Amino acid sequence: MNKHYETVIGLEVHVELATKTKIFCSCSTAFGGAPNTHTCPVCTGMPGALPVLNKQVVEYALAVGLATNCKINKYSRFDRKNYFYPDNPQNYQISQLYLPICYDGGVEIEAAAGKKIVGIHEIHMEEDAGKLFHDEEGTLIDYNRSGVPLIEIVSEPDMRNADEVIAYLEKLRLIIQYLGASDCKLQEGSMRADVNLSVRRAGAKELGTRTEMKNLNSFKAIMRAIESEEKRQIELIEDGKEVVQETRRWDDGRECSYPMRSKEDAQDYRYFPEPDLAPVIISDEWIERIKGAQPELRDEKRVRYRAEYDIPDYDIDIITSSKKMADIFEETIKLGARPKEVSNWLMVETMRLLKEHECEPENIKFSPQNLAKLIALVEKGSINRTVAKEVFEVMFCENIDPETYVHEHGLGMVSDEGALKEIIEQVIAANPQSVADYCNGKKQALGYLVGQTMRAMKGKADPQLVNKILAERLNV
C-alpha cells in the first residue's frame, strides 16, 4: 500500500434472515426446493395480492440492531424501490429508505492496527429477489428466493484496509450467528458484502470519489478486491486521471473488476412509502423483551470462559469463533466432561477433521451427548486414545453412539492381564533381536516391542500397562 494515500472503506452487508417463512407471505424460505414451488400469489407479484409483514423479521432486525448498539426507530416504515427487472416480480422491491428500523450504531473491532469502532449508519429490512437462469433458449425464473427476508447493514466509512474490513465482517458474522438471526454463509450467499471504497492523499480531509464493488463471495475475494481497487484508484490519480463514481463487478477468477454502471446511468428508484403496509411501531416493551431474550454473545462468552474454565486464551478464541462449537463445548461440559478434555477434542481432532472434510464448524454433526460419552469411555479406561480417535472419526461423520459402536465392534480394552501376558510372550519370542537390543541397553527397543504388542492386540490394550508388563518381564 502506497503510504502517500489513505483508503476509506464502508460496507453494505446483506444478511439473509433465518426465518422459516418469507418476509411478506407464508411461503417457506427453505433452500433447494424445485423451482417455483415455494411461491404464492404474493411472492410472484400476482394482481391483487398484498404483503403482510412477518413479525419474526422485525424481531431479528431489532436483535441485530440492539447487539450492534444501534438506536431503534420506534416508528419505522417500508418504502417501494421501483425498477424493472424480471427477478423482481412486482417490478418494485419493498425495502426501507426513509425510516429504517435501526440507525446510528457501531461495533468494536480488533485488527492488526489495534482496536477501533466501526460505525453503523443504519440497518433496514427488505425482500430478496428471485433467480434467473439463462441458456440458449432463453431465460427462466425461479421465484423461490423472491421474498426471502434480508437485512442490510450499512456501515460508516470507518475502515482503512482489508484487515479491518475482515475483522468487521467477522464481528458481524459472529454477532448475527450467536443471535441465531442468520447462518451468515458468504459462499451460499446468506451474507453478502458490497465494498464502497475511495482513496485520498494521506492527511486529506475530503473524501475521494468512491466506487462500489459487487460480487464478493468470500473473505479472500473481499481482500483481493480491496487491494486491487486501492491500486487501481491510486494509479488513476497518479496518472492525473479521475476516479469515476460507479458500481464495479469483481471477477475473482481473473482477480480484477469491471465497471457495471456509472453514476450517470444510475437508476432513479422513485422511492415512496409502501401503501400496502402499515408503519412498524416498536414499543419500549418490545425492545426490552428482545433485549431480555438476547443470548450471551461472543465477547461475553470469552470473558466468562476465561474466568470459569482453565483453558488457554487461544483455545477460547477458536472455540467461541463459532456458535456451534461454543454450544457443543458448553453442553458437553454440562454432561460431566472436563473442560480441558472437551477443548482438546474440539481444538485438535475436530479442527483437523473439519479441515480434511472442508467444512465449517456450523456443519458439525456429532452431538455433545456422544462426545461426552466418548470422553467418559477414555477416562474410565474402557478404550485407549488411539481407539477413541478412530471412534471419533466415525462419530464426526455419522454421529454414532460411541458406547454402542465400541461394543459392537469389540473395541473395548482387554483388561485381562493373563491374556495380555500371553501375547507379550509371543511378541518376545518373535522379536529376539529387539529383546537383545533392549537388554544391551538400547532402551528405545522397548517402544518397538510395545508397538508390536499393541498391534497384536489390535489396539485394544492400555499402552502404559503393556509398557509396564514388558519392562518388568525383560528386566527380570
Place this chain on the structure above:
Amino acid sequence: MSILSLTAVELGRKIKAKEVSVSEAVEAVLAQIETYDKEYNCYISVDREGARTRARKVQKLIDSGELTGQLAGVPMAVKDNICTKGLLTTCGSKILESFVPTYSAQAVLNLENAGAVIIGKTNMDEFAMGSTTETSAFGVTKNPWNTQHVPGGSSGGSCAAVAADECFFALGSDTGGSIRQPASFCGVTGLKPTYGTVSRYGLVAYASSLDQIGPVAKDVTDCAAVLEAIASYDPKDSTSIKRDDYDFALALTEDVKGLRIGIPKDYFTDGLDQNVRAAVQSAARLLEENGAFVEEFDLSLVQYAIPAYYVIASAEAGSNLARFDGVKYAYRSKDSKGLHEMYKKTRSEGFGEEVRRRIMLGSFVLSSGYYDAYYLKALRTRKLIKNEFDKAFEKYDVILAPAAPTTAPRLGESLIDPVKMYLSDIYTVAVNLAGLPAMSVPCGVDLKGLPIGVQLIADCFKEKNIIRAGYSIEQAVSREKCEAARAAESKATEARN
C-alpha cells in the same frame, strides 16, 4: 310482480320462503342479460354455466338449512378488477385480457359464503382510471336510462347492470368516486366504506391507499345488507381494520331527529349544474323536514383535493401497474428483441391511453428532484384535508353534497379533455384522501330524465350515519314519487272526466 323488480333483500326473503328458487332468479337475470346486454355492455364476461351450477348448490344448502343469510341465492355481479378464482379478471385492459386468477378476493369469498351467486364480471374504465367506463378495452358501457349517455365510472358496468336489472347487486371499487359517481349517473345506490373496512386482498390495485371495494345496489337496504356481507377483518390485508359494528342494517331507520347535517358551501359553486343543485338541496330539505339539523359550513381545502388526489393516485398507480410487464402472466407483445423491447412493446400495446398517461404522471411526480415538490406536498395536503374533515365532524354527523357536478355526460364527450374530466371528480376524491365512508343515493332526475344522486359523507367508521340519512331520503323521495304519480293520475282522471 316479476322477479327482476325485487330488491336483493326482497329476493333473498322470497327464496328463503320457497316462493322463488335460486335457479329461477339466475335464469331471470341471464335472460335479462341476453336481451339487453348487447346494447348496454355492462358485462365483460358472463359465467352462465358456473352461475347455473352454483345456483343448484346454493339451493341445496338453503334447503338443508345450512345457508340462512339474507343474500343466499341472490345473483350478483363483480367489477372486473376484483379477482374471482377461475374466472377471467381483466381490469378492462388488454394487458390482462387472458388473466384468470387462481384465487378470489376476500370480499368475493365473503359473498360466496353468504350464498350469493356470481353471474359475471362487469365492465369498467381500464384499471379503474376514468369517469365514464369509456377507457375499457372491451367497449363502452351505455347508461340504461339513456343509451346516448355514459354510465359514469369507473364502476360503470356494475352500476349500469344494477340499473338495468342485469343483477340484483354488484361489487364496485372506489378510488376517487368510482362507485358514487356512476351510482349517481345510473340512479342506483352505491357506498364506499371507510378505508380498511372491506379487505383489498384480490382487488387489483389502482391506488392502494385510496382503493376500497363497496356495494352497488338498488336501494339503501340492499347496500347495508351487502356491506354487512363483505366487510371483515382480513389478516391478508395489512390495511384491514378490526371492527365490532358490522350490523349496518340496524341503521335502516327513517328517524333522523337530531342528526346534524353539514352542507359545504364550497361544493355549491358555479360549476354545479342547476338541476343537480336543486335536487341535492331538496334532499337536504327532506332530512330537515324529518327533524335533522341542517346548516352550511366552509370546507375550503377541498379545492386542493383534485391535484393532491391525482398526484397520489398516479404515483401509486405507476408503481402498482409495474408488475404488468409481459414476463409472468397475461399479455406479452410478440417478436420483441430483448427484454427492454419486450417491456416497452407489451406495455405500450397492452395499456390504453389514459392508463399510460397516469403511469407517466406517477413516474414523474416520484422522480428524483420532483418528489418533494409534488408527492410530499400532496401528502401534506392530504393530511390537511383530513384535519379539516375531522374538524367538520366535530360539528356534523353527516356531510351532504352532490356526487357529481352534472348528470351523465353524452358518450364521447368526456375523453376529449382529460383535465376537465379530472375536475368532474371534485365532490368525490376528498373522501378517499381522508379514508371516509360515503354513499350516493338517488334524489331526483334532471330535465332530460337522467338520474341525480346526493352524496352523504360521514366520519371514519360512521357508515351508520349515512345509512340512516340515506334511508330517510330514499323513503321520502319514493313517497314524493308516489304522491306525484298519484297526483298526475288524478289530474289525468279529472281531465278525462
